[in-house]
Amino acid sequence: MEPTQRIEALFHDTLEPRIAALESLRTSVKRYITKSALCVGLPFAAVKFGDTVANALGLSSTAAAVLGMASVGLLIVGAAWAVVKYLLPGMTAHADYKSRFKREIATEVFRIVCPTATYSPTAGLARHDFDEAGLFTTQGSFSSDDRVHGTIGQTPFEAAEVRRTYSTGGKNSRLVMVFHGLFFHIDFNKSLRGITLVQPESAPSDRIGSREGLRPVMLENPAFAKAFAVYASDEVEARYVLTPVMMDRILALRGRIDKPIYLAFKHSRAYLAVHFGRSLFEPGIAETTSLESVQEMAAQFALAEGIVNELDLNTRIWTKGVDDSWLQRRP
Numbered sequence: 001m002e003p004t005q006r007i008e009a010l011f012h013d014t015l016e017p018r019i020a021a022l023e024s025l026r027t028s029v030k031r032y033i034t035k036s037a038l039c040v041g042l043p044f045a046a047v048k049f050g051d052t053v054a055n056a057l058g059l060s061s062t063a064a065a066v067l068g069m070a071s072v073g074l075l076i077v078g079a080a081w082a083v084v085k086y087l088l089p090g091m092t093a094h095a096d097y098k099s100r101f102k103r104e105i106a107t108e109v110f111r112i113v114c115p116t117a118t119y120s121p122t123a124g125l126a127r128h129d130f131d132e133a134g135l136f137t138t139q140g141s142f143s144s145d146d147r148v149h150g151t152i153g154q155t156p157f158e159a160a161e162v163r164r165t166y167s168t169g170g171k172n173s174r175l176v177m178v179f180h181g182l183f184f185h186i187d188f189n190k191s192l193r194g195i196t197l198v199q200p201e202s203a204p205s206d207r208i209g210s211r212e213g214l215r216p217v218m219l220e221n222p223a224f225a226k227a228f229a230v231y232a233s234d235e236v237e238a239r240y241v242l243t244p245v246m247m248d249r250i251l252a253l254r255g256r257i258d259k260p261i262y263l264a265f266k267h268s269r270a271y272l273a274v275h276f277g278r279s280l281f282e283p284g285i286a287e288t289t290s291l292e293s294v295q296e297m298a299a300q301f302a303l304a305e306g307i308v309n310e311l312d313l314n315t316r317i318w319t320k321g322v323d324d325s326w327l328q329r330r331p
Helices: 003-021 023-048 050-057 061-113 127-132 222-227 235-241 244-257 291-301 303-310
Strands: 117-120 141-152 155-167 175-187 195-200 228-232 261-266 269-275
Touching: 003 023, 003 061, 003 291, 023 061, 061 117, 061 141, 061 291, 127 141, 127 155, 141 303, 155 303, 175 303, 195 235, 222 228, 222 244, 228 235, 244 261, 244 303, 291 303
Parallel strands: none
Antiparallel strands: 117 141, 141 155, 155 175, 175 269, 195 228, 195 261, 261 269
């Protein structure tokens, strides 16, 4: 049976009844969100558009001021009421819904897609391993969950959802999303002395890490050069890593995923980041979980095997052995 058929059978035979059993939790979370928004949103609208309303009603300046103060008071009361009555219970309900969804739905999907690996919904990738790749700036907050680890063929790997953001600070402070997506940490099939980084040609400069000590590398593949910028500590080694076949494989992977991808090759490790810009394995709140949502989750879980196969990492070069010691570390 094809993987898509197995996922569809799993959905109808096992997951659909479980999703139905979770519906009361999902709808209660949705109600809490809606009521919280109304408690805060209506008074906020009264404050924001108070002058417009006062002018439309022809109120005096004194009456308009009274209306403004009343609106502010309602906003404060509404916010306090929303926090106590809806927000806190809603957070508890959402945590329960999320936990049960990952345990009862996501875990079952993972078992079908990645039978040789382990899925730990509440565990994540170590911050050190994310920063070690050198792909992104190290400033800002870091969070990670949905860790997957194991072996695909001969190749040990781990992957997790990672989110990093930072605030620019100052008067016009804004939040910069550095990375939000899947990050893969894989045993590479070649031993390296230096580091080679591959990033989208259009990668925002305020998100990438320092390239100090690295030099741009021009490669004889026009399609690859148009899609990616390459930086390396050793140009010869970069060409050893990014062979014509490897460049074609990376381009094929990029085309299949259709998301920005970043790669780092360092020591005996390969790192690959796929930027989705959103959460991946979280249950939906607005609508019930559909077959399409489950199929998308399965495709995301299957990325690890796809990457190992696309990049041909199970082909071991000369005496390069397999090192899975780093998988035993606690994140």
